[in-house]
Amino acid sequence: MSIVGEPNNWVALIDSFVPDIIRLVIASWEGMSAPAADAKEDHITMDLCRKLRQNRSARELPFIARRRVGPAPFLSDPVEQPD
Secondary structure, three states: OOOOOOHHHHHHHHHHHHHHHHHHHHHHHHOOOOOOOOOOHHHHHHHHHHHHHHOHHHHHOOOOOOOOOOOOHHHHOOOOOOO
16 A cells, blocks of 8 residues: 555545544434344444445545455454563
């Protein structure tokens, strides 16, 4: 991955989208059926991602909602314990 420009320049851009992203997530969540009591988190996440992609306001944001189910790579790394 390469970074173009200074990271500080990107913060203002990202920060400006946070309220829109929060509204998108809330609206998408509210549009979902209540999950079953025994529903697995992965299935709930996939349903939410599907709702996010279907939401028309998501098309105005500079990102694409994609699901990633499974452990994040950094979680499989051993954790160093402080002395």
